[in-house]
Amino acid sequence: MEQPASGAEPAGAAGGDAAETLDRPLPDGVRRRVVALVSDAFGGLTVTELPAQLRQYARFAPNRRAKFAGNAMAAALESDPVFRQRIGERIGQAQPELAAALESGSPPAAADPVDVAAAAYVLRPPGWVKLVAAAGEEAQRADAERADEENRRELERLREELAAARSLTKTETERLRTELDTARKETETLHRKLRSALSDVKRGEAALRRTHAESEALRAESAAQVSAAESETRRIRARLAEAESAVESSRRAAREGRSVEDMRLRLLLDTVLESAQGLRRELALPPAASRPADTVDAVEPGRMSPKDVAARALSDMDPALLDQLLALPQAHLIVDGYNVTKTGYPTMPLEKQRLRLLGGLAMLAAQSGAEMTCVFDGAELVAPVLLAPPRGVRVLFSKPGVTADELIRQLVRAEPPGRPVVVASTDREVADGVAKAGARPVASALLLKRLSRV
Helix, strand or coil, X not given: CCHHHHXXXXXXXXXXXXXXXXXXXXXXXXXHHHHHHHHHXXXXXXXXXXXXXXXHHCCCCHHHXXXXXXXXXXXXXXXXXXXXXXXXXXXXXXXXXXXXXXXXXXXXXCCCHHHHHXXXXXXXXXXXXXXXXXXXXXXXXXXXXXXXXXXHHHHHHHHHHHHHHHHHHHHHHHHHHHHHHHHHHHHHHHHHHHHHHHHHHHHHHHHHHHHHHHHHHHHHHHHHHHHHHHHHHHHHHHHHHHHHHHHHHHHHCHHHHHHHHHHHHHHHHHHHHHHHHHHHHHHCCCCCCCCHHHHCCCCCCCCCCHHHHCCCCCCCCCHHHHHHHHCCCCCEEEEEHHHXXXXXXXXXXXXXXXXXXXXXXXXXXXXXXXXXXXXXXXXXXXXXXXXXXXXXXXXXXXXXXXXXXXXXXXXXXXXXXXXXXXXXXXXHHHHHHHHHCCXXXXXXXXXXXXXXXX
């Protein structure tokens, strides 16, 4: 039914096609726009109006049709004038103003050159080749301008990146230079320290050699003195034996001439005494410096005891009092553990009470250097305690049937008389008991005040 119309193409159009042909390939932008126009107009045609090679794409959507049938539609548009005429009619219906302007030979100046070229390529009005060529040149010029703009933007971006890289390189170079200077200074310092250490090592080695030499000399001198003393002892023993023999002889001969023998015996005794004095001078024995009375343990005048510290005008709750007590030589601090923890932080669980107190005592032991013993009542335990005592603190639990108070009194009695022992407990019975044993009791609150400053 449509076939006669397809064969009745206007003569002018046919003549125009024969007269005007493209001498170069269709520009890409124009070709894409032509395919889009054909794809849009494609849906307004029946299957019988389509060329045979395009009928399989009749049910495709316009975008899929343009994607998969673009080359086939372009080829059919170029080779099938009837199909091109039908597409041109659809374009004329969709864009009547543009189609009329092209037929009159005066395309709108404000229209997109690519749209004008695509419509001209389909409608084929007189001069359509020039429109297509002009659109191609315009598209090429626009592409060139876009490329130039993109190149310019890329150049600007590269320049900015180069400037940033230069700035970063400068900053990094300055940082590395600073680090290098610092490293050089540290190296010089280490070299100086190394030279000083080597010098100290050399001096130490020299001193060690001198000490070894002096030790060898002293050892040799001592050996010589011992040998001389042994020889003198043997000589004295021999003379003593002779003296004893002479005494015995004199006793036997006393009846015969006692006066002569007494004279000889006195002479022999004087000789022995003089030999002993000579031996003392030769051995350079010093006079005895100690006396038996020095071995008796007692408090000498001028020596400080724990009780003397209390007389220094300090309050019983002044932490400085505990510092002075712990500063005494060989001081020993015994702490009534639960008495202190339940005074300071009674609401905490027993395990956390123990850990908090032991942590403070460890720091106090490190500061004062005094011996620390913390005693806890074993009756408070429901199971064995897995506890690693902190450094410098001895942790003890009383045995079943023995209270912590009794264990504290045992510890105080175990100390030798005269050693400074301080017991931290608010229990009056404990304080009185350890005071009788010679220890210095302090309140638990005083220890808590001191631990709060650790």
